[in-house]
Amino acid sequence: HKRIVVIGAGIVGCSIAYYLSKMGQRNITVIEQGPLFETGGSTSHAPGLVFQLSFSKVLTTLASQTVETFKELSTDEQRSFYPVGSLEVARTPERLEDLKRKAGVASSWGIEALLLSPQECAEKNSLICPDRICGGLYVPSDGIAKPLHAVDKMTRFSKECGVEFYGHTEVTNIEVTNGQVKAVYTSAGKFEADVIVCCAGFWGPRIGEMVGVTIPLQPMAHQYVFTNDLLELNGETEEVATPLIRDQDNAIYFRQVDKGLGIGSYQHEPFPIELSDITKYGETKEMPSVKPFTPKDFEKPWEDALELIPALKQPGIKKGMNGIFSFTPDGMPLLGESQAVGGFWVAEAIWVTHSAGVARQMAEWLMNGAPTVDLELCDINRFDTYACSPVYYKQRSIEEYEEVYSIHHPFMQRKVSRNMRVSPFYMRQQELKAYFNEKAGWEQPQWYEANYPLISTYEKKMVIRKGWSAEYWSPIIEAEQLHTRQYAAIYDTTAAKKRLEIKGEGALQFLQKLTTGNIDITVGQSIRTCMLHERGGIKDQIMVIRKNISTFLIVCTGAVEASWIQKHVPQNGQVVFQDVTSGTCSIALIGPKATGVMKSVVQCSELSSTWIEGQAKTLFIEKSSVLALRDSYGGMESWELITTSDQGLNLWDVLIEQGQPYQLIAAGDRALENLRIESFSLKSGKDFWSEHHPYEVNLHEMVDLTKPVFIGKEALLDRQRKDSETVLATLILDDPSAIVMGYEPVFYGETALGFVTSAGYSYSLGKGIVHTLLSQAVHEEMVLEVEYFGQRYKATMMTHSPAVV
Ligand code: FAD
Known part of the structure; x- marks a missing residue:
């Protein structure tokens, strides 16, 4: 067993230790600078609202897996999850339209969500004033997580499996030899390690500095208040029984806390916290993750809250805080092994909402070489050098904070850190x-x-x-x-792509191992082929051009794929890797x-005329x-x-x-x-990704099974033998004026079969054209429908490429 040291015993660190233990990993140590398990990190005071649904498929999946885990850990004596449902209310017609779009992705991602009238919203949560809203989206499986209860259950299990937890122990340095982590130095001595998993929450960048890895996250303070008891909740016996409420038009959210409410606000000016201003446990009276409440910033959110929930007028605010948690330049978590330092894994910028799902995937990734869910959009290696500049990621993270509840158009522009x-x-x-x-x-x-x-x-x-x-x-x-x-x-x-040069006497052999095609092509030829990960899923579809006998140009999708290739370069000096993109x-x-x-x-x-295609x-x-x-x-x-x-x-x-x-x-x-x-x-990363294998997405021609070995070959053969779960189909929208944008659900009758990956318009046919991923095979006679903003559009499967004008 590898020796794994997890840094941080918040919800993320504890969940990872739990899932690794469940998968049979031993030799795990968790090191925490604060007390166990109310450590003083963000988890210690997380209000725990779990809204699973987002326009991001991966985040929705991670949230659903978290709910599943928290429900499993929940008992009547100690609840880890209250499945009270959630309501996202629309205060404007634009938001209502957006909720219709969101109801569509709910079908695409397989989450139950219902559009409700204002009155129906008030029936779900009687505190809401129906006159103030245009409608709402109700997700019955959402609820409140109690992360410290979940941590208690998880750590009991982990301890039984031999995991050692050290509280009041600060990681002070990390030893790296030949680009590989070796040990963790702490206030309680040295711990040898083959793998380190950095789950240090908003302290993460400091740990990154110890090994020379940029962890591009920005700690931000966020307002959260508790009200006094409401008369309307007088009869409540449960800590939480009413659905959560999110009023995105006013950037506020609500949950029940016994007979009062907890209210969070993103309305205020962002408060970025400098790393130098972050304290350690015990240095201040408050927890390190809490900054003093600034009541002035809560005046306007409070007015907005009163409008939506008039019953708040009488009790008023009991107390508030400006709590710290992490933001990233693109709003996504930071996961995986850093390309720069072997054995240095990161699980950072993760909400409670996604914590256990992330942990499950991280454990699979560590143990099996790849997670089952495609985590490319969360990969720590997705940023090029430019994005590791603190100026860049601070500005972008602040923008993320400001826009967290905005209506996001897929082609919306980023305003800061341009050029x-x-x-x-x-x-x-x-x-x-x-x-x-x-x-x-x-x-x-x-x-x-x-x-x-x-x-x-x-x-x-x-x-x-x-x-x-x-x-x-x-x-x-x-x-x-x-x-x-x-x-x-x-x-x-x-x-559009990354360009890499791979050369040296071992270059051909390396690329043969890396790809599914036969790379031994004549000089001057090119080939389109796949790279598979260890579990047979498509890491990328790439193009390889043989420039001379031992020099190849690779054109791959992006930084994640490039770093994956680099990680696999043999260290025997026979292969030189160079990223020539910039x-x-x-x-x-x-x-x-x-x-x-x-x-x-x-x-x-x-x-x-002898210059042929390719x-x-x-x-x-x-x-x-x-x-x-x-x-x-x-x-x-x-x-x-x-x-x-x-x-x-x-x-x-x-x-x-x-x-x-x-x-x-x-x-x-x-x-x-x-x-x-x-x-x-089709495009790699858009129409298919690492969850799919080449046979599912019509890339048979890119696989040469006569090659004795390539990464993922065994797993691919195994998956090929099983029934495929996914089919790729191209559909034409019957109505020539219909245009969709991507991620809309595809229905056969009332069954959602899958969703649109790419959407465009075919001028030869005079109709909209969409690529879709479906859970079952379809044929031309089936009447399919694509739902766009609540409207259904008939669609027909295409069996051949339309003649292009
Ligand atoms: P943490 O809980 O901060 O854990 C990191 C741990 O690492 C800490 O315990 C720290 O002491 C330890 N550590 C750091 N450095 C070292 C070191 N050098 N040596 C040893 N140990 C170290 N999320 C939701 O999903 N829903 C919500 O409704 C929600 N509301 C929120 C409201 C507020 C006010 C705040 C502040 C956050 C909210 N969040 C919410 C976010 C959520 O709380 C965090 O994203 C989550 O708790 C992060 O968990 P973590 O384990 O990564 O970090």
Whole structure:
């Protein structure tokens, strides 16, 4: 057994020790600086509201698993969970619409949720004044968690399995040798360790500093008050019997606490807490996770609370606090083993709501090599270097706090910490009045206002968008898409993927082990293949280009996948890994005239007829040395052109200039995405992820079972033998004016079969097109329906790719 040291005995640390013990792991030590188990961390005073449902599938799953665990641990004598249900009320018509959308994802993720009228809300929780609301969403399985009760049950079990808990013991340093953790130094001596799991809550960044790993979280104070007893709750005998209430329009939430209420508010100005201002247990009278209450900041939330719950007028506030917990730049937890230091695992920025679910997944990850739930969006390695700057993650985390209860549009812009990374084409894109969005820190053009005149050319074919789908949208997107289909466009794909160079005498052997395809291709060829994790799920779909006998360029999805590849690089000196993303840029030249443009910028001899699809050559495009790959995109001729960042501007200018006779334009990412969807092309991380294996999502051709070994092969064969739980289907919406956005549920009669992963519009069919993941096979005769904002739209399965116009 590996020696595992868990730092922190809050809900997260204790849940991880519990799940590891349940899975048979021994040799676990938990070290806590405060007393056991009311440690003074965030868990000690967490009000424990559990709203499971969110637009994020992974967070919803983690929350549901937490509820499951807390229910299992709950007894009549000691309740770990009160399943009293929750009500999210809408104070505005916009919020009510958003709740309809949320009811849709509830069906997508398999959670029961009911839209209620104002009166029905008041029937569920009689404290609510129905005149103040437009309606609400009721989730019967939500409730109140009692994390300290759960901790008590879990730690009793863990202790029986031999887990040792040390209270009043502070971790002061960590020993790392050759990039691998070795031991933890504490106020009570040294503990040898093969694996450290950092569950130190908002102290996490300090522990990270001990091993040189950035843990990009920002501690923030958040207001929570207790009221005096309400007459209306006089007869209550349970600590909590009434449904929780969330009033997101006013950024407040409510729970019953015996005969009074607990009220939390996100309304105030954010209070970021500096690491230097965080105390240790015993240093101050209050717990380290509590800052003094600032009553002035609660005046407005209190007024709003009185409006929704008039019964609050009489009792008034008993006491309040500004309690500290963690925020991250994207609102997601930080999980997994750090790429930089072997054996240093992190489970940070986790709400009580997701705690036990996270613990279960972390234990699986540690013991089996991969979790069953895809945790890519929570992976600690998802940030590139830029995002590890404290300025960046502080600003973004504050923005997260401010927006925590806002209505989030999928294409909503981030306001702060922009222009972190720009491609060499940025200057030209600004001249073309690009509308930028951020992707992995890069400013990525979504469309170009300079293409506005194209609208009149394509207007007749375009669909009229209204409401939600017309927000953060421009008809220019459609014009760019249609223009690409007719002529050609260049797309800046610098931000779309990561580019890695793998070289050395062991490079081929390494890539053969890493991927499911045969990488022993001829020099200049490329191959699309999969990487599987240890349990046979798809870690990523990647492209490999063999540049010379022992040098390969890998194009993978993002930082998580890149760090996964790096982690597997053998340490025998025979393989060199280099992330060349920031030093390179890439352009996709797409459309029926793309090869015409290429002919005018490269020597004709280079463009001989023997240059087949999938082949790459290094050549000059005027002054720029470019790796050019002949490809196809959306059923059209396309070229992927990669060069170094210093030469990118040259390349762009030459293409634009020489492309004039071909009506070449620069077009944005939104058109590119729609071209992908309308041509039935799937995207790793969007249409399938590590929970799926290649046979489930029609990637059979990317697996070469004749290869003796590759990571995940045994598990894949095993999974292939079992019945698949998922099918991927492409549907067409019957109503030509119907447009959906993604994550909507797909119904067959009253049964939700699954949900939409990617949504676009096919101009050849004149209809909306969606990729879906379903729990059972469907066929063309079945009448399926996609639900969008509470409305059902008929949909038909497509068996073949539509002919593209
Ligand atoms: P903690 O409970 O803080 O545990 C971390 C532990 O690590 C601490 O005990 C600390 O002492 C220990 N530690 C740190 N450094 C060291 C060291 N060097 N050596 C040894 N030990 C160390 N979540 C919800 O889901 N629902 C809610 O309704 C909710 N409401 C909240 C309201 C308020 C006012 C606050 C403050 C938080 C709320 N949260 C809520 C968030 C939730 O409480 C936290 O996210 C959660 O408790 C974090 O658990 P944890 O185990 O990660 O951290």
